[in-house]
Amino acid sequence: MTTRRIRGAALVAAAVTGVAACSAPGGGSGGSGGSGGGAADSVVIGVASEPDTLSPLLGYGKDGNSKIFDGLLARDARLTLKPALATALPRIGDGGLTYSYTLRKGVEFSDGKPLTSADVVYTYNTILDAKTNNSARSELDAVRSVRADGDDKVVFTLKYPYAPFAGRTVLPIVPEHIAGKQDPNTGSFNTEPVGTGPYVLAGWRKGEKLTFKANPRYWGGAPKVKTFTMAIVEDDDVRATRLRSGDLDGAILPPNLAATFKTDKGRRTYDAKSYDYRTVTLPTANKVTGDRAIRQALDAAVDREAMVDKILDGAGRPAYGPLPVDDPWFARDVERPQDLAAARKILDTAGWKPAADGIRARNGARAGFTLLYPSGDKVRQDHALAYASDAKKAGIDVKVESATWEVIEPRMGKDAVLAGFGSTGDPDYGLYTMLHSSLAGDGFNNMGRYDNPAVDQALDTGRRSQDRTVRETAYDTLQRELVKDPGYTFLTHIDHLYVLADRWDGLTTQLEPHEHGFASGPWWNIEAWQPKK
Structure with missing residues (x-):
């Protein structure tokens, strides 16, 4: 994971101040390109996260x-x-x-x-x-x-x-x-990059914005959009407010906020399908989530269809594993509805018995754990609360907490996290780093320290074989093993929604990974945009 949410309430407060001032993030009084008639060759986009590095x-x-x-x-x-x-x-x-x-x-x-x-x-x-x-x-x-x-x-x-x-x-x-003349870990290149791409970095105010200008040496031809700014606005509501005020030309928004722009004739909404999923990590080092019966019960208790309908307003699909149901590598027949009776039976068999308050316990240990989600992310918050509600129906107490990533990262090994992952291109790209035991606890790789020999073997086979049939069998085995031994509770695959001022032609979307907003979105090909005539 190379991007993360902006930390701290102070930055959100600063963003709110920017709304009050109605000043475009590009700075100055003219032409930074708010949607109320800004310059056609300048664009300001609101995104929720920024890179840790540009190297x-x-x-x-x-x-x-x-x-x-x-x-x-x-x-x-x-x-x-x-x-x-x-x-x-x-x-x-x-x-x-x-x-x-x-x-x-x-x-x-x-x-x-x-x-x-x-x-x-x-x-x-x-x-x-x-x-x-x-x-x-x-x-x-x-x-x-x-x-x-x-x-x-x-x-x-x-x-x-x-x-x-x-x-x-x-x-x-x-x-x-x-x-090559610098330490790759600490050198100035990390924040002062030089490349061959269509744009060059013109400025970076950490936590506020990154500004890019067209590269006159670009081998692919001069972009028509001469300047674009990525305004870093963590809070979804603030991002929508800034878009509505004309302070932003476009923004990535959750479904409920994107819907408020549907009748705005001056803006268009772009819906990008994605491999991006929301999941709950279930750390093996936690005395409760480390128990396979708890993990199996949670998988059965969750109502994925309701999350898609109520949280995503239909802009997504239930996630029965890391691959979406329409992916050619998806293992057929692993779709499963909510089954609270099955969840309760699993816990009963494993010795987790309901106490007077309905929460289960075993050998004096209460079936409860903390679920963290990043502050300011309304979609993750809603997933976390719905998950906790479903878990309680099975007798598991999930305490939902919001926190900054500085707080979450040191706790990922023992506390559950409402996480997001998903890579496009090939199943090896996203599954290996998420599930292979050799990467347990390696930053955001294998956050829950999942360790399953059958899954490791499937990942290694899928990575090393060129035979399509052998690879299909390996990834099929992996997905079915995740149903039997779920190291995560997979919830939903999310469509990415973007709202932009309708001032350019050539905008399209791609099938997107989890890491979206900054590099993905309708601006994935911004160098090819043309002003509307």
Whole structure:
């Protein structure tokens, strides 16, 4: 997880002050582009989170769509891989063990230095270096080596055939002549990036906004949107208020707030399907959530359909696991309705007996635990409260608490968290980091310290096999194992809703991952927008 919610009530208060002042986040009195007739070449977007870093070496932009950087490949609106810094899709050889790329000629970094194969080699080798604090390093586990073949060719050699490897090469490329002279963990490149992308960072006020300007050296042609600002506004209600006041051109909003703009003729709502799901982590180190019977009972007790209808206003789908029901890798027949009778029977059999207040206990231990959710996230709050209500019907007491991420992170190993995950492209991309026991407690990877040998084996098989049938069997086994031994309670898959001033053409949405708002949304291709005529 490379982005997080903005911390502290003070920042929300500052955002409210900005509404009162009605000043666009771009600063100054003119043309920052509020929706009330702002300049067509300037856009201000309200999002809920900001990156910890802008360095791809530490994970920024790893799934593509970074406006500052480019990868060897990119994805189009349908998520199909296409050439970016490379001239073509990779040439695959040696039985799937080598991937060769030829670089596009004439590409320059925004400082005027040319892109070469050495930059690609440096980028990947630095990420693979254990001294670099990149929590997504396991995504490149298959790579044995990266080498330059002249100035314009790069060859990856893999340890084992890895079917979805090409999709990993959307990873942004950084300039060795700048980043290579710094410590990748602490260097200024983390906040002063230089890339080949369509925009350059013009300014970053932490917790407030990031401003980007068109890169005059961009190999893909000059963007029509010359300036865009990402205003960081944690609170959903404040974001909607700023959009309504004209302080923002667009924003990501939860369904209930997006619905309030439906009759606004000057704005359009964009609905993006996603792999983004809300789930409750159930830490194995917690005496209650570590009990499989508790986890099974919670899975049976939850009413996913009601959450979609009442919390998401229909803008989503029930989540029966980490993959949505319409995904081609989804295991058929694992859909399951709420079944409180089954939940109670599971707990009875395991010795969790109801006390006078209806909450169960076993050997003097009460069936209760704390569920944390990030402050300001109304959708997660509503999921947490609905989850607690369902759990209580089965005799499990869930205490819901809001907190900042500074408070949540040290407690993730023992307290449940209303979390969000989901990756596009291939099942390996999101499932391995979430479930494999080797990554237990590694930052936001495997937050609940889930450890299931059958799941580990399925993940390893899915990662290492090139046979589609073998991979399908592995991921089918994994999903069914998660029903028997749920380390998480999967709740809903969420549609992402965006409301924008209707002043541009060329806006589309992609099938989106969990990490949305900042890099995803209708602005995923902002460099291709055209002012309406």
